[in-house]
Amino acid sequence: MTLNITRRQALLGGASIAAAVALGGVHPAFAAADRTKIVVRVDKDLVNLDPANRSGPVDLNVIWSVQQGLISFKPESTEWELDAAEELVQVNDKEIRFKLRPGLTFTGGYGELTAEDVKFSFERFLHPDAEGKPVTYAKDWAALDHVEVTGPLEGRILLKTPAPALYSIALADGSGRIVSKKAFEKLGKDFATTLIGSGPYILKEWTPREQFVLEINPDYKGPIKPHFQQIVGKPISEQRTAEIAFSSNEIDFTAIDPENGKALSQTPDASVTQVPAIDYVWFGPNIEKAPFDDVRVRKALRLAVDIDGILQGAYAGLYPRANSLLAPQLLGYWKDAPVYQRDIEAAKTLLEEAGHADGFKTKLTIEANARYEAIAQIIQANLADVGIEVEIEALESAAYWALGDNNASKDLELSLIKYNGKFDPSFQTQWFTSEQVGQWNWQRWQNADFDALHAKGATTVDPEERARIYVEAQKLLDESAAFIWITHNVNAFASRKWLKPGVLPNGNNWLYTAFSEATA
Known part of the structure; x- marks a missing residue:
């Protein structure tokens, strides 16, 4: 198709948002917000919940909430903190030793998280899948030689070459999530749509094209404590539709076009922030x-x-x-x-x-x-x-x-x-x-x-x-x-004034576990 888009047409979005703000106000149904849950807008539906084959940030943000890694990113930072690991030591350029926290268990009755699960999770990236294809994020672990299990909760990550990016690209990221070997073997193709983990949240519900619901995992014993009992994700592909939904108090958090930030900031109970991007x-x-x-x-x-x-x-x-x-x-x-x-x-x-x-x-x-x-x-x-x-x-x-x-x-x-x-x-x-x-x-x-x-x-x-x-x-x-x-790029977000989002510095990734009530 041939397009003839004028600059005026491209910039009309702000006007529609301003109109929604003027007409919207605070909808009575949302006047008394339920602070035990939040509703966030995502720009597309979940696709693949296998961390090795995830489709992008929307999948990853949910995976992070449900599955642990040895380490995880700190809120609003590129630095990391211990997660499933009680200890993590870089012995030399090609060896990392880990010791898991005791008592971590997978949901769905799949038992304790062990060093064997760590070995399986990371070495998956080295081998073709059932169809003979490498996993989508195989390159994240290109430096891995193998994982050696030295005890039920201990092991060594042995590399072929030094890999300074390993912590940020694999271990703290999606490719470092620890999956249950038993669940993977039992679920087969359903593994991509059935999220089993040991983390702070469980995926309570996923209705394709409508919503997903994260709920606090009552059996979680790790160090990262979530604030909200439930987080509901609503897929809304159109940016203007999402911004109008925010102005109407139907959602509590959304990415927005920076051009519309001023108008949205005038919405009752709204806070607008910007984050320089690395796209x-x-x-x-x-x-x-x-x-x-x-x-x-x-x-x-x-x-x-x-x-x-x-x-x-x-x-x-x-x-x-x-x-x-x-x-x-x-x-x-x-x-x-x-x-x-x-x-x-x-x-x-x-x-x-x-x-x-x-x-x-x-x-x-x-x-x-x-x-x-x-x-x-x-x-x-x-x-x-x-x-x-x-x-x-x-x-x-x-x-x-x-x-x-x-x-x-x-x-x-x-x-x-x-x-x-x-x-x-x-x-x-x-x-x-x-x-x-x-x-x-x-x-x-x-x-x-x-x-x-x-x-x-x-x-x-x-x-x-x-x-x-x-x-x-x-x-x-x-x-x-x-x-x-x-x-x-620039990433801009609108949230309720009472909500502090957990956005990482790239703007595309959110730590749902770090969303909390804003302090005065």
Whole structure:
């Protein structure tokens, strides 16, 4: 489909929210809030509750609540704290010893959590599943050699190489959740929809497309104490619908568009907060497709598009500009990355040198939503100024993300992409390696030096040396001109004034166990 979205259309959301605020007030049914439970909005339904095959943050946030890891993230922090482990010791670069807390039990009658469950949970990532495929997050444990059980509650995690990212990418994250070996073997395919754990909450109910309900686990004996008896999650895909639901007191917490923060803050009993994100939004060409196999054409694209104009027109000037892959909060941030300003004449010169003085036609593929449609419209107008005619193809979410399967990206020409970030730079760089061509490297860019730097960064322990490695890797991305960075995003949230959310610094992950009543 071809879209013609104006800037005015893209920014109309705030007006509808303001109207809802003016008309809504406090609905009498919610005037006396039940403080034993909260209702949160999630942007999509649960998909896969197997931690090794989770589909994204919505799944993970629930998994974290129900299953323990040896360690877990601290609220509002990238640091971690002990969870199922009573002790965790880094013996050397390739050995971690753990001792579990006694008395931890799985729900569903699956017995005590033991070191055998830890071994099974982590080593799952090393082996293909029943269909012969690696688990989705196999790379999180790429450094693992094996787990040795030294006692009922004790063991050693033995690595093939040093892995400085292991704590943040695996152990404290979803790939470090401890599953019941007995439950996995008994449930089979139902394991992905039946969440068995030893953590603070149980998944009491899940009605697809309607809601899920987390309820305090009465048998939990760990150190992380939840505040609310129940947490209800309501999937609402449309942002404006969610914001209106918040204004009508139907939900207590939701992510919002930062543009609507001021209007929502005027809602009775509302608090609005913002968190700088570590995502990465960019667009770029498939460099295997002519004419994008010519670096001069790619450089012309980069000079023809007005990134600052996109930030004004599609992001209301509220989002920071990205000039490289890694956000400022991350190790390896390239603070001196080039800032490419729009230069139409230079772009035309490059196109002429490449033999495209008369321009050409191409297609830009995006995920269908108002913001990305607005970005695409600006790109379309910008490239028309240098003779490049752009057709915009907007795909529904499922069809868009299916481009990561079965080499479907080979047919792309231009694509607009947004990936969620994690707290270690190795998570971000992994998607641009040669082996990701046909999966998530949609630009199909391959560079042996980049691959080597990614591998080296993953095993380098010294932080200063790691930072230097990731800057060098980003320089190679820049030289390719295959990646035109837009923003690292901003996360904004609306919550009741009496509610303190448990949001991690990336903004996408929430610790439901850390949601609590706000202090005066």
